[in-house]
Amino acid sequence: MARENMTSRRKFDHIILTLTENVEKSDMTTGLEDIEFVHNALPEVDFEETDVSIRFFGKRLSAPIVIASMTGGHPEAARINALLARVAEELNIAMGVGSQRAALEDPSLVYTYRVARDNAPNAFLIANIGAAEIIERPVEVAERVVEMIEADALAIHLNPLQEALQYEGKARFRGVLRAITRICENLDVPVIAKEVGFGIAREQAKLLKDAGVKGIDVGGAGGTNWARLETIRVRLLGDLERANIGKVFWKWGIPTAISTIEVAMEASDLTIIATGGVRTGLDAAKLLSLGADAVGIAYPLLKHAYEGNHDEVVRYLRRIMTEIRIVMFVTGSKKIEDLRRKNLIITGKTAEWLRLRGYDPGIFARRES
Numbered sequence: 001m002a003r004e005n006m007t008s009r010r011k012f013d014h015i016i017l018t019l020t021e022n023v024e025k026s027d028m029t030t031g032l033e034d035i036e037f038v039h040n041a042l043p044e045v046d047f048e049e050t051d052v053s054i055r056f057f058g059k060r061l062s063a064p065i066v067i068a069s070m071t072g073g074h075p076e077a078a079r080i081n082a083l084l085a086r087v088a089e090e091l092n093i094a095m096g097v098g099s100q101r102a103a104l105e106d107p108s109l110v111y112t113y114r115v116a117r118d119n120a121p122n123a124f125l126i127a128n129i130g131a132a133e134i135i136e137r138p139v140e141v142a143e144r145v146v147e148m149i150e151a152d153a154l155a156i157h158l159n160p161l162q163e164a165l166q167y168e169g170k171a172r173f174r175g176v177l178r179a180i181t182r183i184c185e186n187l188d189v190p191v192i193a194k195e196v197g198f199g200i201a202r203e204q205a206k207l208l209k210d211a212g213v214k215g216i217d218v219g220g221a222g223g224t225n226w227a228r229l230e231t232i233r234v235r236l237l238g239d240l241e242r243a244n245i246g247k248v249f250w251k252w253g254i255p256t257a258i259s260t261i262e263v264a265m266e267a268s269d270l271t272i273i274a275t276g277g278v279r280t281g282l283d284a285a286k287l288l289s290l291g292a293d294a295v296g297i298a299y300p301l302l303k304h305a306y307e308g309n310h311d312e313v314v315r316y317l318r319r320i321m322t323e324i325r326i327v328m329f330v331t332g333s334k335k336i337e338d339l340r341r342k343n344l345i346i347t348g349k350t351a352e353w354l355r356l357r358g359y360d361p362g363i364f365a366r367r368e369s
């Protein structure tokens with residue numbers, strides 16, 4: 001099969017496999033199960049006063065939610081991107097498109113991404129390209145994908161494990177940091193470094209910050225599991241040896257809660273997006289309290305979008321917003337940034353991880369005292 005067709009085919013496989021296989025079965029958890037707010041029985045706030053709007057790279061969003069990068073490069077993907085973009089426009093939230101590699105290889109697929117801007121003339125849109133694609137001609141590639149959808153920001157996804165396990169993966173990362181630096185120096189829009197489900201540690205967050213990125217999407221473990229998804233795909237493609245190798249990595253990665261804390265501790269001046277296993281407004285509120293500026297959600301939106309069910313996507317996102325507002329109410333937080341000053345109890349594996357990495361999980365429990 002020609003490479004052009006292979007990229008497009010892979011995009012379609014990813015959608016179908018995500019929807020038909022249990023790609024987030026509990027191999028890993030987000031760490032959010034170890035984190036609790038301390039209930040406030042006297043919040044001195046009215047529910048109606050709670051305000052979930054935020055500033056995101058200088059633009060006001062009505063909620064701290066990003067429809068996470070998912071798709072493009074296939075006619076089915078165009079339909080999904082158009083629907084998600086209409087929702088982003090309607091709710092005034094941000095949205096990322098999936099990797100634009102397919103359109104760089106085959107310009108007839110540009111429209112599968114461009115539909116996002118056509119359906120969301122005012123929404124904050126994030127272009128997307130993989131680290132392996134920017135090593136040669138970094139600035140040119142970055143400018144092309146941004147221009148393709150008139151993006152407000154560019155996400156560069158860092159997915160070394162996914163590339164290593166993928167049937168036709170490009171496990172080449174030498175020179176990626178230098179390429180990111182060149183892009184940050186030359187691009188007119190902010191650059192976000194993003195993992196796809198294995199998290200970003202503080203050491204890499206520091207390097208990325210020095211390289212000039214303005215945002216980090218932690219893309220932590222505990223949600224859609226790409227080790228599982230690529231394993232299933234290589235098995236279906238008949239490579240059983242590679243499938244057995246893939247299985248070894250189903251529990252790999254930095255859980256979303258931990259990655260958010262590590263990145264927030266080391267790079268608090270960057271815009272931090274917490275993606276990976278966010279399923280409720282309570283999950284979102286915990287991550288916002290840990291230091292995220294916004295959360296990203298992918299998988300739960302895909303099924304409804306694939307079925308063309310616009311109203312269900314809107315209903316799901318509105319429910320998340322209501323749940324965030326309830327947490328704000330019962331912790332006495334009028335604004336999203338107030339959540340960062342609320343006490344959190346961190347126990348279990350997450351607390352242990354933090355201690356071993358030199359952080360005192362107790363500081364989160366004493367923020368209001």
Ligand SMILES: Cc1cc2nc3c(=O)[nH]c(=O)nc-3n(C[C@H](O)[C@H](O)[C@H](O)COP(=O)(O)O)c2cc1C
Nearest residue numbers: 068069070098099157196223224276277297298299
């Ligand atoms: C079908 C599908 C395709 C995806 N494609 C991309 C991609 O092209 N680029 C990217 O940065 N992330 C991609 N992701 C990862 C998501 O942006 C997100 O980081 C990850 O799925 C974790 O979020 P979730 O647990 O809410 O699904 C994809 C996710 C899904 C489900």
